[in-house]
Amino acid sequence: MVASRLKDVLGFAMLPSALNLIDEIIAGAGGKRPAVFLDYDGTLTPIVSHPEDAWLPDSMRQTLRSLAARVPVAILSGRDLDDVRGRVLVDGLVYAGSHGFDIAGAGGLRRELGAAYLPALDTAETELREALDEIPGAQLERKHFSVAAHYRNVNEDDTSKVARAVDEVAAKHRELRRISGKKVYELLPDIDWNKGKAVLWLLETLELERGNAFPIFIGDDRTDEDAFSALAKRGVGILVSDQPDVTAASYWLKDPEEVECFLRELIARVPRR
Numbered sequence: 001m002v003a004s005r006l007k008d009v010l011g012f013a014m015l016p017s018a019l020n021l022i023d024e025i026i027a028g029a030g031g032k033r034p035a036v037f038l039d040y041d042g043t044l045t046p047i048v049s050h051p052e053d054a055w056l057p058d059s060m061r062q063t064l065r066s067l068a069a070r071v072p073v074a075i076l077s078g079r080d081l082d083d084v085r086g087r088v089l090v091d092g093l094v095y096a097g098s099h100g101f102d103i104a105g106a107g108g109l110r111r112e113l114g115a116a117y118l119p120a121l122d123t124a125e126t127e128l129r130e131a132l133d134e135i136p137g138a139q140l141e142r143k144h145f146s147v148a149a150h151y152r153n154v155n156e157d158d159t160s161k162v163a164r165a166v167d168e169v170a171a172k173h174r175e176l177r178r179i180s181g182k183k184v185y186e187l188l189p190d191i192d193w194n195k196g197k198a199v200l201w202l203l204e205t206l207e208l209e210r211g212n213a214f215p216i217f218i219g220d221d222r223t224d225e226d227a228f229s230a231l232a233k234r235g236v237g238i239l240v241s242d243q244p245d246v247t248a249a250s251y252w253l254k255d256p257e258e259v260e261c262f263l264r265e266l267i268a269r270v271p272r273r
């Protein structure tokens with residue numbers, strides 16, 4: 001017990017605060033200008049019991065606007081593209097919905113993967129809805145390129161039933177794969193694509209690295225680990241977490257409030273374009 005608590009404390013201590021070390025992060029960029037990639041839920045907004053209630057605070061919207069006036073900013077979310085774009089409502093950003101399967105930005109930037117998988121997702125949705133109906137608190141969410149089973153409001157004893165239901169449906173659809181997020185399982189197209197690949201694709205397509213950009217990715221979820229790993233050698237990953245966790249990120253921030261402070265500090269240190 002004591003040992004595991006100590007490990008927890010050390011886990012925190014070993015991942016330095018991005019807020020305290022912002023000057024070190026900027027120095028590490030070696031004169032390059034930051035390009036900022038952000039997750040939405042749990043990063044820009046606090047986690048809430050019902051995902052539909054996660055609205056962006058006005059101050060965060062202002063912060064994103066100021067940031068976007070200085071550096072490239074992209075939002076990468078598990079939400080549908082239209083959903084996340086409609087919640088952030090800041091022009092000039094790149095938006096990547098469906099964990100990067102659906103990307104849109106200024107100048108006609110567009111990438112959509114997974115349209116061929118829609119019939120399988122439709123069938124999986126019907127099957128999973130039936131199974132989850134039996135589990136109190138379980139919530140099915142159909143997104144464009146995924147089917148999500150939320151278990152945030154499910155009794156602790158019943159959460160394994162949600163996992164089993166998702167696995168049973170996944171087993172029937174070899175063209176889909178399961179991923180896990182915070183209190184959610186999702187079935188999505190079994191394509192070798194994730195937030196990490198989406199970030200690398202954006203760096204390449206928008207010629208950001210050639211344009212001397214230093215990528216910073218901030219996220220709180222397991223799906224963000226792909227992006228932390230992808231940027232391990234070319235940028236910085238910052239985990240948003242109030243609990244110690246195994247992560248490929250190199251810095252941490254406690255919560256969305258600290259994310260906003262960090263972004264404001266960044267704005268103060270980067271001149272307008």
Ligand SMILES: [Mg+2]
Pocket residue numbers: 039040041042043219220221
């Ligand atoms: Mg998140």
